[in-house]
Amino acid sequence: MIRPSYKKSLYLSGGVVVIFVVLLLGFHAREQATTLQTLRAQFLHPPDDARPGVYWYFMDGSLSKEGMTADLESMKQEGIGSVLFLEVNVGVPRGKVDFLSEEWKTLFAHAVHECERLGIEMTLGVGPGWTGSGGPWVTPAQSMQHLVSSSMEVDGSAKKPIILPVPLPKRPFFGEDVFTPELKKQWRDFYEDVAVLAFPAPAAYTLADVDEKALYYRAPYTSQAGVKQYLSSPATYPMLPAGVAIDTRQIIDLTGKMAADGTLSWTPPPGKWLVMRFGRRNNGSATRPAPLPGLGFECDKFDTTALHEHLQAFTGALLQKIGARSKSTRGGLTMLHMDSWEMGAQNWSDRFRAEFQKRRGYDPLLYYPVYAGKVVGSLEVSERFLWDLRQTSQELIVENHAKHLKHYSHRHGLGLSIEPYDMNPTADLELGAVADVPMCEFWSPGGYNAAFSCLQAASLAHVNGQAVVAAEAFTAVDGWRQHPASMKNQGDWAFAAGINKYYYHTFQHQPLAETLKPGMTMGPYGVQWNRNQTWWPLADAYHTYVARCQHMLRQGRTVADILYLTPENAPHVFRAPASALSGDAFMPDRKGYNFDACSPGQLYSAVVKDHQVIFPGGASYRVLVLPAWETMTPALLQKIKALVEAGATVVGTPPRRAPGLSGYPQCDATVRSLAVELWGATTIPATQTERRYGNGKIVWGGNVHAETDNLYPRYDVTARIVDAMGIPEDFNAGDAVRYTHRTSEAWDIYFVSNRTDKRVQTDAVFRTDSGVPSLWDPVTGKTYDLPEYTRKEHQTLVPVQFEPYQSYFIVFDKRSTTRVSKGKNFPTVTAVTTLSGPWHVSFDTVWGGPGAVQFDRLVDWTQRPEKGVKYYSGLAVYTKTFDLPVNTKWNKDPKLFLNLGEVHVMARVRLNGKEVGTVWTTPWKVDISDVVRNGRNTLAIDVVNLWPNRLIGDEQLPDDGIQHDQWPAWLVNKTNRTSGRYTFSTFRHYSKDDPLFTSGLLGPVTVEQNHF
Template sequence: MYKIVVSCFIAFLLGLNAPYAQVNKLKTGFVHPPNSAKPGVYWYFMDGNMSAKSITEDLEAMKKAGIGNLVFLEVNVGIPRGPVDFLSEEWQNMFAHAVSESKRLGIEITLGIGPGWTGSGGPWVPIGQSMQHLVSSTINVSGGSKQPIVLPVPPPKPPYFGEGAFSPELKKTWTDFYEDVAVLAYPTPAIALPKIKDIDEKALYYRAPYSSAPSVKQFLPSVTEYAAGPAGAIDKSKIIDLTGKLKPDGTLNWVAPEGNWTIMRLGRRNNGAITRPAPVPGLGFEADKMDTVALNAHLDNYVGKLLRKTGMPKPTDAGGLKKLHMDSWEMGSQNWTGHFREEFIKRRGYDPLPFYPVYAGNIVQSQEISERFLWDLRQTAQELVLENHAGQVKTYAHRNGMELSIEPYDMNPTADLELGALADVPMAEFWSKGLGFNSSFSVVEATSIGHVNGKSLIPAESFTSQDNEGWKQYPGAMKNQGDWAFAAGINRFTYHTFQNQFLPDSLRPGATMGPYGVHWDRNQTWWPMVGGYHDYISRCSYILQQGRTVADVLYLTPEGSPHVFRPPSSAMDGDVVLPDRKGYNFDGCSPGQLYTASVKNGMVVFPGGASYRLLVLPAVKTMTPVLLQKIKSLVNDGAVVVGMPPVKSPGLTGYPACDIQVSDMAKVIWGTLQEPSAQTSRSYGKGRLIWGGDIDKQINDLYPEYELTAKLLLSMDIEQDFTSNGQLRYTHRTTGDTDIYFVSNRTDQVVKTTASFRTVTGPPQMWDAITGKITSLPEYSVKGQLTSVSLKFAPYQSYFVVFAKGNITASAAHKNFGENAIVKTLSGAWLVSFDPKWGGPKNIKFDELTDWTLRPEEGIKYYSGTAVYHKEFDLPAQTQKAKKLYIDLGTVNNMARIKLNGKDLGVVWTAPWRIEINKAALKKHNKLEIQVINLWPNRLIGDETKPDDGIQNDAWPQWLVKGLPRTSGRFTFSSYKFYSKDSPLLKSGLLGPVTIQSEF
């Protein structure tokens, strides 16, 4: 009995201490983030330009700077070919060296599943196992007598990206490949056949990139009402299958009956997709995305070959090969595979053969029947891609000790959320604002997938850019967009791109990926200081990987493909590139994901822990019976569902009974199919349905206006999760007894406000990811569900506001944020040291702080790199008792490291541009050293006044090839030219004013 009592008492004490232990664990990870929280890079190699030395130097630079993971890809963009042929024995040895070095350094490698930056293919893919289209040719004949009938070979569809990327050998193979599939004949309609609009898109011949091509449809509308059947439709009952009568030479052994007949010859051809932009030895056809045999053969020829060289990944390895990766879908669509007809019959329950004419845009039976067949065609294609491609890659990865990450967009012929839901690690991509395309929608997609599926890691290919980037970006300039991504749900940045720097270290900024990418590599001017920024990113990422995101609204996407999930535009605030969430957060959910949901305490919940108060249906009046049955089950169990009832099924499976089944079930759930003129609430089982009136009046979106769902939540006594003066963005995560809010100032102005948080878990603390410091926020109040906190932000500043039972409450006499006073301005002359190797003077006196580009010395005007400012100063007597002393740098272009009296105080890279100096300051004779780094453009622009000795006619210069002295007088060398001698220079240097400040 004594032992039982003691055990219970210990358990009771442990339970009391659990919140404290949890908070302490969070604090430890926040101050010293683990490797899993560190950012990553896309590590690009350029068509054989590589060496073991450059691989090691790149990886060691990553490790030193705080990078913990990378995506390995080899491409061919804008650089002359190198000596190491892709996948040769030498290349494989270098890859093995990279894996070995990454293990030594604890850096995780994610391997793209094919050459190039997208897709899965190569020269080893036989064209019979490549992506395919069903193509056709048509002739008309008059029957009633025996006559020779010769059917022309159907031509291929033009490749989406054109034929220019084909090698002569690939072009010939593509042109020659053809295999017959079927021959169909039908009486020629007396009236010319009408054509189905947008048939190339609906039949999956083409899917343009949603992010970059104009007018690409977000989804293909599912229609329930069609005009009366058009004259000239093909009578399905009169279609004759003549496949067995076709001879190899294209003649048809058939005598057409009396009347006019149309004969279609249908066959399979390659869709024109090849690896892109692949190294020349990796150029080949994309493997069939619907066939496991083709996929596994490809994987064995690429990934398998590398695994045989490197050995199987081990879970105990801190680094090395850990994941496979499917990047953005850019290989186009396919609508055929060798077993497509059999799979269609198995999955849809009917034979597609009589509907083959619909592939060519012809109407069989009626417009509605043909459109419903096309829906089934796309659904079958989607299922085959998901199961036989993405699903099989995942199986292959797991079998070999790895995980799979997927970017489920951009020319994706399936529904983005359905493809991404298969990933172990769903991934997004966002482009640098103003330097490329707007793919912010992919962030919403990937974070939705991750939240619904309970994934702790949701990375993004980050700050992709093109053309005008030219080394202009740096951590401070990227702060606002990075914080937007964090608030949107991203919790790991994978910077695009770290170009392998295979050129000699003296040639900087060195190799680029042509015009693409923010240059996140060891040749950046500011690379020696980037670790301070990476610490911030790692701390944010660590906290945002804990627990789960809090969201109130779940938007269900329609069935069918393709589909790009977009919430109602009114649910987002801010500009179109950086859209922020409003006070009620949301996620999107695919039908495939919804099947795993259940209801608990009136909320829709998922196995991974995500829960939502409202399930909002899309404004689509078609739904399959199986999905409607799931909706019925959720409402019956207590879910609150917003949306109108469906009236039909979208496809032909079980037709026409499927339509009756849907309408009958919908009547049971909604009570009627007649849309009410006013908003209506109906109880069903333990749950409710809300529909009618403005709720169903979508203008440009699939979903109701945000304000309408917000009113519904308020009517349920659910307050907004976060409110402020409108200048802040947020995201909210919860883990155990801790609520974590990331809050960011999205303006370039100081912001003071009182913000409201929907939590009463405990007293608030500020966790500053810049410094790693945690401080109490004693100025707060609690009312009902809400805690209000007084907050202050510098321009673009961010921090975490953490509420936990384990938090210590500070004295209410203290303020959340102190006020600063300038106690000394460091005016007058500065001694400045530039690096003579880059053209600057070793020592020079600046009478006052000034922009380098305004100086008369060319070596300073065009200087790029590090300069060191020196100054000695005394502290005023009144500062000796100051609680905190800071040095504030004022304006800095672009990063700075501060040393005082020989002590390294750290790097400043964003506002507030200051650092605490209490532990280093002396009363007299303080020796201040400020290292300031600017960007590459100024030196590149200055060098454009000198002879061009760079790449000419796609060839390296002879002085570089032969190791000769360089005579142009240029300081820089780059594989891509962004600037001319007339390009504007960028402000550079320490502009100040530099002040000593005390906090009171």
């Protein structure tokens, strides 16, 4: 999770066992087709593993056994199926239970066992805070490290003693205030010498952006302006002035000639020499924003020993405490989690030199000056070394950190989820490919735009054949503004983007008394998805909608035609061509030809069948699109050549050289030779050209390269190439409707969603010409056949219509060819009666309401004269009796519906003493056919609004909340409040002059009849 700074406590963020884990978590796509009969039953009553999850945050020391149980029982009751457990320190006074104390571990074990009892799955972050893996048990020697240096210019003729200064540490990216005094001392004191080098003093010159290229800093990509998506790898470099470059033949290794105090036992030859002292230091990364007892260094991400020591101190202690997991339940601890990177980069470790030499094939010693911005050999040679440095860092992080963590998880019967983005010194897709469950993050409108991470996570799962794509969902600086209806459009965008497992950010643990509401928050963050929400007792209806969608979107495999290959580059963030997306940048929707991206590491597992690029997990693609990147290793180019020879269609330009110094300069000649063999030439043709090679072809030249879009040809160019292959768009229903498509041998499932606040009626064209279509409504769970459709070559046209922001599934049963009876796809709606006249409305006096009030007409609560209504937050009950018109007749078809019109923000309807449904989105109506009477009918509607109105009302009264990071005295001493306030929260989102939120049932309330 990436967040801005807030006060001093907030920082810029957040064999058998393996088979068991895979089966338990359902990682691999369900290619074996579920029968539609079974799927319909699961759609109506979705399985528990399809239920959404929450980030279950605990604030530094504020834990309660009773609160944990109440939290979890409320989750189970309202349809939450999983939790992600993290403890942080974000703007709340410290509690009494120290992190990782014996009492804390006992409470954690209680939470795990309660999850087991309730069938709720728990995921545990792999360290305190949300950033990574570390803590006070991590020694400086096993922490993330940098290679630092000092330099001294000496004159060979001076004959003076040479005492080299100790290199200073680099400034921590988040500043020194992330440390406690003890940690700051350790950070300053830790230093070990690595090498001493001397060479003739070069002319003044510093490599551009060397701090980023040498992995001293990697700023957050989403929340800091100007952060590069990637570092370029050009094929040519300018010549530098004479005297700038250091000749490696003149570098003298003096490592063994320096005493501990820096005195150098060496007499320099005549002339001016530069002597550099290199050493290792902690890089300044600490656990953030950890509970105070959990504050410590991040462990070394290059070293399995360091990671193992950390895991023993943290997860190992907890696993020992909770004991063996019960085999009779699906709940309890099932996953470990690596949240968004947010801990910067490292470029050194105790064994880094040896690992570099093993992986790159040469000794990096003579190139250490490049870390400091010096040019060694030439500008090209230095930049190639930096590429090798970053590539080695990536390999060590992937292999020695992420994969080691995954193996550890599997040994304990757990899975591993990873959010592979933000400050990540690797390519996001290379790191994320390790995960059992790839994760991403998206913020509510007005927050950071991390939509790119969602496209990355979906690509990872699709390419790897994994069923679940998880998301830290709806992250916000919210103030209780959000509710299911306000989140509907963005949630449906996430489904269409490929996400099928929400973890709402955030369910804040509530350890305070039940009367203290809204209660504990994570500072300003989160959509407050917890049991103290006003609408929480009505939330199951929405959670069931989400569970239905998530279950459907895990079936079969996704359909995508275009595969974008990312370059061999670290760091690298995949950004799809903007031209391949529609809508706004915050919620970008795919166009008619869907796409995924893969990393070079993933591509090596691909094969070609029937001219499609296919991965072991089942994902297949019509074209492979190369990035507009000038360098490529011979190994990757050889793989691409093999794919084309086997029948693949590849779109892109030939590379010109290899990156890095491994095998240099012969590697360049190899790349040129392979490029000429595959493309036939290296000069780009003026017009678009197809070159046949083996059973496949290369498409390049002309418009393919005339204008690139985020490194790739524009979408329309690639789309025309796919269309020319006889493959129409997968879906088209105009600009108002988004989609995603999953398929199996038995069916095609399309999720379609109106992304506008207007009613939409259009013809939708689906790329399938087999199977009878049906509509599956995830709001109600009902399914019915669509009799109106027409076929054309490879496509089916279906007339569709949507209410504002409405969504549903169109399912094609490939095993059924019998056309359904004649009729309409959507009913005609006629009004039966409008419920006019007065309503009796009851407001809870505990929250300042006036009790029973008569409304002569339906009106916004904030427009009422009573302060107890104007500032009311919570549930109010509307009651009324009505008679149907005497000529009204109905049975199962046509049906009668109660339409509530306009509701702020949710409502539950009871008619004649029976509950008939909860409404939270358009259309705001419920089926009353089985309950309504010809005579007198008694109607009760529970309507709930949001917390802000009561909070704003309380701001008119004296402040008795948290002051100067201290709990209020009345709370500590358990005495009565005297302010007159009804609410209590640990963060103030509103002032007394803020506008109130529209609330209540505004109607008109009508009875309607549907005619097909």
